[in-house]
Amino acid sequence: MSLTKPAMRGLLGKRLRFHLPIAFGLSILVAVAFKYTVTEPRKRAYAEFYKQYDAVKEFKAMREAGVFESVRPSGE
């Protein structure tokens, strides 16, 4: 009985030819998925928040709550 001679060379190359495209593909897929599931919603959330943001109103509310040291609540 004679067996076929096993592959003696090019083993790393063969493995890389198979795995590298998969690795790159998956990485790119994960990056794109992250962009559209995390970063885009986050950018929209911030844009929406600052559309209706009144800085003076927020400052007055914080001042009344007493969190500042430079300005005390208007009653004191």
Add this chain to the structure above:
Amino acid sequence: MMLGLRVGAAAAATRFLGRRVAAIATPSGATMASHGHADVSQTADMSKPMYCDRVDTPLPDRAYKDELSAADKSLKQKEKGPWNQLTKEEKIALYRLMFRKTYPEMKQPTAEWKTVMGGVFIFLGMTGLVVWWQSVYVYPPQPRTFDREWQAKQVQRMLDMKVSPVEGFSSKWDYEKGQWK
């Protein structure tokens, strides 16, 4: 391929730890027997090539049987001729001269995992007792910042300051109704 590391655990332990520590660290006959390794020899001259049953080393440094009887010697002579003249029993006998265990015999599961898990749990238990004693006799009193009232005041202050109002902490608080969303 193994970089010459075809030595048993005892020899490796000797190399790294010194002879006396390796003698303690090598499993004793009692432990080995209870794990199903009852047929291990206790003394070996480690300055000469040794035999080992290892799944990752198919060809050990020497044959298993080196003191051959007259029958074995004649069989070895016959081995020098054409192999298709050997009977099946002779082939098996030659294999058993060269090797102690076959691959299926080597791969048989042992009961070692029970000892390992037992040891792990024993030490985890002892550690738990030590930690408990520490929490009673060693730890200082907790800082006041751990009290329920302090934590409540801290949360209120964070909401007043509007910590992370966009997507984080304060965004989960309904400022009109004064409650969590």
